[in-house]
Every structure is written in C-alpha cells, then in structure tokens.
Amino acid sequence: AQRVTQPEKLLSVFKGAPVELKCNYSYSGSPELFWYVQYSRQRLQLLLRHISRESIKGFTADLNKGETSFHLKKPFAQEEDSAMYYCALAPSGGYQKVTFGTGTKLQVIP
Amino acid sequence: DAGVIQSPRHEVTEMGQEVTLRCKPISGHNSLFWYRQTMMRGLELLIYFNNNVPIDDSGMPEDRFSAKMPNASFSTLKIQPSEPRDSAVYFCASSLAGVNYGYTFGSGTRLTVV
Numbered sequence: 558a559q560r561v562t563q564p565e566k567l568l569s570v571f572k573g574a575p576v577e578l579k580c581n582y583s584y585s586g587s588p589e590l591f592w593y594v595q596y597s598r599q600r601l602q603l604l605l606r607h608i609s610r611e612s613i614k615g616f617t618a619d620l621n622k623g624e625t626s627f628h629l630k631k632p633f634a635q636e637e638d639s640a641m642y643y644c645a646l647a648p649s650g651g652y653q654k655v656t657f658g659t660g661t662k663l664q665v666i667p
Numbered sequence: 668d669a670g671v672i673q674s675p676r677h678e679v680t681e682m683g684q685e686v687t688l689r690c691k692p693i694s695g696h697n698s699l700f701w702y703r704q705t706m707m708r709g710l711e712l713l714i715y716f717n718n719n720v721p722i723d724d725s726g727m728p729e730d731r732f733s734a735k736m737p738n739a740s741f742s743t744l745k746i747q748p749s750e751p752r753d754s755a756v757y758f759c760a761s762s763l764a765g766v767n768y769g770y771t772f773g774s775g776t777r778l779t780v781v
Binding site: 591593599600601602603606643645654655656657658659660 | 700709710712715722723758760769770771772773774775
C-alpha cells in the first residue's frame with residue numbers, strides 16, 4: 558500500500574526565513590513524487606515533480622530514497638507563499654492512482 | 668485549452684435531494700479522477716476512470732454515490748439522496764495515463780447540504 562505522511566498541519570514562518578515542509582512516504586516500488594499547492598479557495602496546482610528536478614517559485618524538493626522523504630524547501634519565504642501544500646505519490650508509469658498527504662498549511666508572517 | 672471545467676461552482680441543496688456534479692476533462696487526457704476535500708479528512712480519491720472505464724471506485728463512500736463517464740469529454744458524480752455530511756468541495760482532475768506529468772485539477776464544486 559502507498560502512503561504519504563505530512564506531519565505538520567500548520568507551519569508558520571517569518572518573511573525571509575527558510576521554509577521546509579516535510580513529506581515522508583511509504584511505497585514498496587519506485588515512486589514518483591509531486592508537490593501540489595492550493596492558494597486560498599483556488600484549485601490545486603502542480604508545483605513540482607521530483608523527476609524533473611526543477612525549481613518553481615524558488616521551491617525545490619529532493620527525493621531521499623534512504624529516508625523515504627521528499628521535503629519541500631525554500632531559502633527565503635515570501636508572503637505570497639502562504640497556502641496549503643500537498644505532497645503526493647504515484648506509482649511509476651501505468652495508471653496514475655495518486656495518493657495525497659493530508660496537507661500542510663504554510664503561513665508566512667510579514 | 669480552458670483546463671478542467673467543473674460545474675456548478677457552488678451548490679446548496681436540501682437533505683434528501685439529488686445532486687449532480689459535472690466535469691469536462693482536458694481534451695486528450697484519458698484518465699479522470701474525482702476527489703472530495705474536507706477539513707477533517709483532506710483529499711480523498713472517490714473514483715477514477717481510464718479511457719472512460721471505471722478502474723477503482725473503492726473510495727466511493729456509499730451506494731448513494733455514483734459516477735459515470737459516458738464519453739471522453741464528460742463525467743458526472745451523483746449523490747442521491749444527499750446528506751449534510753456530504754458537504755465538501757468536490758474536485759475533478761484529469762491526466763494522461765502512463766505519463767506522470769501530474770494531474771490538472773478543476774476549480775471544484777463547493778457542495779453544501781442543509
């Protein structure tokens with residue numbers, strides 16, 4: 558069974574401080590990991606995928622297979638980063654039954 | 668492409684009434700997913716289709732819930748009869764199966780059952 562754990566429901570940081578949103582996963586195969594973001598009362602949007610090794614809006618995430626983690630990081634938080642962040646896991650290839658974590662609300666304090 | 672289109676955006680209905688939520692996926696996407704989002708349970712996958720065929724409906728909470736995808740460009744999620752505990756935001760998402768570019772979500776339908 559696949560599982561995604563986001564241990565923090567709420568993370569509050571000051572503007573300009575570093576951000577790390579934690580995500581751990583459980584999956585027996587080789588997973589594909591994603592981060593989605595949901596701004597207030599808007600749709601979920603794909604933020605980044607681990608396979609593309611990209612940096613979006615200053616955010617990066619590294620897949621650590623040893624620790625089964627995929628933490629989302631940003632060196633300097635901005636007020637506009639305040640949103641809900643969801644970590645998600647999908648099996649490689651095939652049908653995309655994606656499992657989402659419960660989400661972490663990031664609150665950036667001005 | 669206008670993205671995944673859901674209707675209505677908001678629905679308020681009385682307990683016991685039938686509710687139908689609609690979704691138009693992105694053209695060319697062959698997988699479609701229905702999710703429910705609540706404060707208590709977060710995002711729950713209700714059902715997903717591949718090439719219009721239901722693949723996994725294990726997340727559908729009760730027989731009151733049903734979903735159809737009569738063609739590649741349209742899907743419905745029906746609740747009959749509706750109950751107050753069904754109040755949630757229902758999201759539809761689509762993707763291209765076998766290619767993990769991630770989902771594209773619709774704007775959601777906020778359902779309130781009074």
